Amino acid sequence: MAAAATFLLRHRQSLLRSPKLARSSHSLPDPPKKISSPLAHQLQQSKWLARFPHSISRKCKDFEFSSPSAISSNRSSSPPRFGFVSWYLGMVKTRPVATKTVTAALIYTAADLSSQTIVSIVGGSGEGYDLARTLRMAGYGMLIVGPSLHFWFNFVSRVFPKRDLLSTFAKMALGQTVYGPTVTALFFSVNAALQGESGSEIVARLKRDMVPTLLRGVMYWPICDFITFKFVPVHLQPLVTNSFSYLWTIYLTYRAGLEKVDEVGV
Secondary structure: OHHHHHHHHHHHHHHHOOHHHHHHHOOOOOOOOOOOOHHHHHHHHHHHHHOOOHHHHHHHHHHHHHHHHHHHHHHHHOOOOOOHHHHHHHHHHHOHHHHHHHHHHHHHHHHHHHHHHHHHHHHOOOOOOOHHHHHHHHHHHHHHHHHHHHHHHHHHHHHOOOOOHHHHHHHHHHHHHHHHHHHHHHHHHHHHHHOOOOHHHHHHHHHHHHHHHHHHHHHHHHHHHHHHHHHOOHHHHHHHHHHHHHHHHHHHHHHHOOOOHHHHOO
């Protein structure tokens, strides 16, 4: 037993003197001690990292230098925000009918105020604004123009889904022969009815105002429709059309503000 114990002790001592185990026991250095000087601390830490295997130090350097660029690239790849425009486009996608309805009401309000201002300046009457008329125009834009434009453009895009020249001209023809006359007749009829005109007076107003209005519309709307149908996505087409209709509505509100037919002797 004593001989066996002596053998085991000698074998253990021989293993501890082995150069391989000595190298493995010193393969990882002790971390650097705290030094008051920052420069000395960086130098000692760099020496400490230099004693690591080359692959470990290279991974540390790659992480050190690549992380800021990765973070900056992620920040730069995030989509930019444009305030009101971004919010409006989001509302068009999430609440299309309500957004287009409010947009049409605001455009018709601005157009009627502009029309009254122009008439006041040119005519020199100096009269105040007719707020009841402005409310009628805003209600027409909200209840008729906004929703009808939404459903009309969706319908036309389903019938003619392409945006080539042939499809564009077909959409323009439908707008000039179907949607335009219908909305114009509704505009004059609803506005006259809200002013208290009778059925015969509304018919007389349509006979007087419809044809001149449609003829002037043929000179204005085809180029607007071509731009809208050819280059604008479907969900933004009502917005573009309402923008074009600002100038057109100034003329429409002027025609709608004329006296009744029997008062001018026509």
